[in-house]
Amino acid sequence: MIDDDNAFYAVLIHELKNNLGLLSMTIDRIPPSGGAACDSAVDVARLQCQGVVERLQQALTIYRAKQGHLRARIDAYSPHELIAEVGQRAETLAHGRIRIDVAVDESVPPIWFFDRDLVEMALINAIHNSLVYARSVMRIEAGAGHGWLELTVRDDSAGYPGHILASVAAGAPCRARGTGLGLQFARLIAQAHEHRGRLGELHLANDGGAVFRLRLP
Amino acid sequence: MNQNATAASETRIDFGALRALVVDDYPGMRNALRLTLSNFGITKVQLAASASEAIFQIRNKAYDFILCDFNLGEGRDGQQLLEELRHSRLIPLETVFIMVTAESFYEKVVATAELAPDDYLIKPFSAETLCGRLVAILQRKRAFAEAYRHYQAQQVEAAIAACDRLLREQPRYAVDALRFKGELLIALGRFDEAEKLYQQVIAMRAIPWARLGLARALHLKHDDDAAEAELRDVLEHAPEMVAAYDLLADVCLARKDSQSAQEALQHGVAVSARTVRRQQRLGEVAMDNGDLDAARTAFSEAVEKGRHSIFIGPADYGNLCRVQLEQGDLKAVADTLRQNRRTLESNPDGRLVMAVxxxxxxxREGKADDAARALDIAADLRAAGAQGAPHLLLDLASACMANGRADEADAVVADVARNAHDSEALLEKARRIYAEAGREAAGRNVLASATADVRKLNNEGVVLAQKGDFRGATEKLLAACESAPFNPRVSMNAVWVILKYLDQDGMDEQMIQTARYHLAEAERRAPAHPRLAGLRLHLMEVEGRFGIKRASA
Structure with a gap:
């Protein structure tokens, strides 16, 4: 039974994800030793560990989406709080390696309707990507207008490779590996947001670096 | 995690003063969470490994923040813990309760807004996320401080005014204020206003809780067609929303469609089997529908899952035994009694369940002498004050008849009928018992004379109240209460007319006490009745107006 097998693997991944979550909390508790070599190794381990946790989370989310269970749980949340929280995460993950800028435009209303957990997962995934490729700075932005909330992660990297831009623009399925998997995931999350017939969108562009943008109706 | 110091200082929340309780069955996780909290300055942290440990600690000490894992191994889960804390009013509205869950589908187990945590976190989560959410909730609670204070001081009008102020002045909390206000309006019985409020939220976005609120307001206005249409549509888009199934069952029962009510509850149980009260209701509805298999499954689940729950009482064991007996599974009945002997023997109502x-x-086993002895014990227990649920008493009546004690049986049935003159299901069951014993005519007489007085007094009282003669209505309904002390509808009618009388004629200490007594009785008999909340608040308002401190119950 292929379905049973899939369910079994989903449970397994779920458990691995939780075990890794514990490991990641343990790494968080290692105090700085003062030795740069040692501390940077711990930083790398922390980043890698959280990266794996997030990949597993994505895999589970995509599995659910394929089973038809990916439903956004929409409620009223503050985009300001979301960006502040995600900015803090980015700051911790970056550990001073690059600069993190956070900007919420005046146009952003005090509340918006979205699935906070899914949107946060998508943004954190984009942040992980930028942490790998950014040269010196990453910028997390929120803006609003014409009935859309726009959440953006941009960096000063060399930008997305052409084939990824092309396949996201065309709405084609991405390669289920690395960056591709994360983007497929982000697009699913955007599309799970629907309001008065409009679906959320994922936009990718190169503009002085990679620009990742979720547009939520 | 010193970066978080910035977030904390901006909002001036003194983490050092926060008293926190971490509830998790896994020691590794408990300690990890404690260290995470101490990393951003929450140092007053205590730990509990189970729901009962948590309840013990919460009874002994106030906490500002409870961080609880949904899955607590054996025994109650985090949601059951939260429901008991809210139900027993062990935590005030100011206390932050965050549920930690391994699943991103936690919401499916949350019954209603009042039983929802302040927020939930999906494992694994980062320290920043935990900190950010906690700060946001503490700020929100601070904004709602005035509304909460009025609500807890039983000044509901003032609480509504505080919500309106938040709506005007703090757009960030507009939706939260609408949500709280909606619940207050429902509790006050102002269903038209509640309906408008939920429509207003839905105009912004059709969020499920608003649609559920709308359906509840419609149901309470007796517009059950519209309520059902709304609920069916909610469930089509969000089939995991169990609260919608519970409400749908209410709507179906109001339309006397108990088959559909059973289906709705079965859907709810399929999504979340652990909620004791949903299983109890399913069992009762299935029993009324004659679906013994479904009733047995539900009653055993209720007893099994609710082993340590405050929501389980002797009546639940009685229900399980009844369905097992009706199925002729005598061995199962004996097993149920044996396995739960210690629980049942601990109080008179439990002993009555055992004896009956x-x-x-x-x-059934043909042991007439033993049966007679058990009936003697039951009679003694009743004489000493054990009450027994109506179904159990009808079982007792049927056992009496089977053992040649017709007069005793008639007295028991009369007792049940007086207290259930308005329950067609119970009266029908009584008629069946008489039919099986070949005493239809006797049964008709017993039921007619037992219900006539109560029905007459109740109806006369209601008519007087409708004419505005609340003093006369009070007299009639208190007389009705005397002959039917356990009839929730009569009790609620009495409370209603007393409160109206007090509204009209002013303070009467004795009457307030009487109202309080009958309301408590109705709450005991029909804990989930939709009229209760409104009566409770009305009583509180009357008490507040006359400056009466509620005697601690």
């Missing part, structure tokens, strides 16, 4: 069930068991 044993008498029926012995009767």
């Amino acid at each position: 069930t044993q008498s029926r068991l012995y009767t």
